[in-house]
Amino acid sequence: MNASDLIASRERLAYYDSQSIELPRALTPLEAWNLMMAQPQPILRWAFRVRDAISARFGVKRIGGFSGRRRDGVQVGDRLDFFLVEGVSPDALLLTERDRHLDVMTAIRTEGARLTITSSVVVHNAFGRAYMLPVGPAHRVIVRGMLARLRKSLR
Template identity: 30%
Template structure:
C-alpha cells in the first residue's frame, strides 16, 4: 500500500477558516469502497480503532509526561469498543483527547485546544477519481502554537508525528477495506 506526502485538499474545512498554522502536513492513500458505503463516520471509527499497539503505548507515555505539566490527556478509556460502537462522528463528540469539531459528507475534523497549542486532524475522503469505488483518504494535521511551551512541546513530537500518521493511514485503509468486502 502506497502512502504519499501531499497537500491539504483545497476544499478542506481546514482551508476555509483563514487561520495561519505553525505546522501543516498531509498524507494520502487510496482505498477501494466496493459498495460505496464508507463515509466519514466509518473513517472516524477506524481512526480510533485501527492503529498499532505501539502507538497506544506512545500515547500512554505522552499522557503520563504531559499530565505533570497540566496539559490535557486522553484519560482512561475503560470500554473503548462500546464508545466506538456508539460513535456517530457528530460535532462535540469526544473520544480520548480528540473532539469532533466539524463534519461534512467527505470530511471529519478532530482535534483539541489546549493552553500550549491547538491541533486539528482532517480525515478527508476524495471521491474525485473516475472509478467511483477508488477513493483517496487524506489525513491532514494542523498545529497552532499558543505560546513558547507549545513550540517546545512540539519539537520532540514532530518526528514521531511524521512516523505515526502514515502508519495510522495504512491501518485505517486496511480496516475500511475489510469492512467493504
C-alpha cells in the same frame, strides 16, 4: 485540501501534515475513523502514556489515547476520544483539541475512494513548541502507518 481543514491560516501554523491514500473502496470519514481506531497501533498506547506522564507535570490534561470505541454517528459538539467534533459532513470530519499550549485540528476527508488526513497545529508558548519537536515527526510516521494498515485491512 480545503481551507476549513486547518486550525488557522497556513502562515500561522507551527505544524502541517497532509497525507492521502487511495483505498480499495469508498468510505465515509467516520467509517475510516472507526476502522483506523478499532485496533490502534500498539506503539500509540505507549506513546500516549509517556505523553500524559510528561505533559501532566506542565499542567496539561491527560488524554489517554484512543479507546477503539465504534461510533455509528457523530454531530458537532460530540467527542471522539479526546477530540472535539467541530465539523461533520458526508465527506469531512473536523476534530480539534485545544489547550493553553497549542490548538490541534485533524481533518479526515474523503473524495470517492481517496482518503486524506490533514493535521495542523498552532502553538501558544514554549511548552507547545517543545512538545511539537518529537510529536511532529512521530505524527507523520504514525499517520502513514495508520493509512497503510487501513488500506491493507480493506483488501
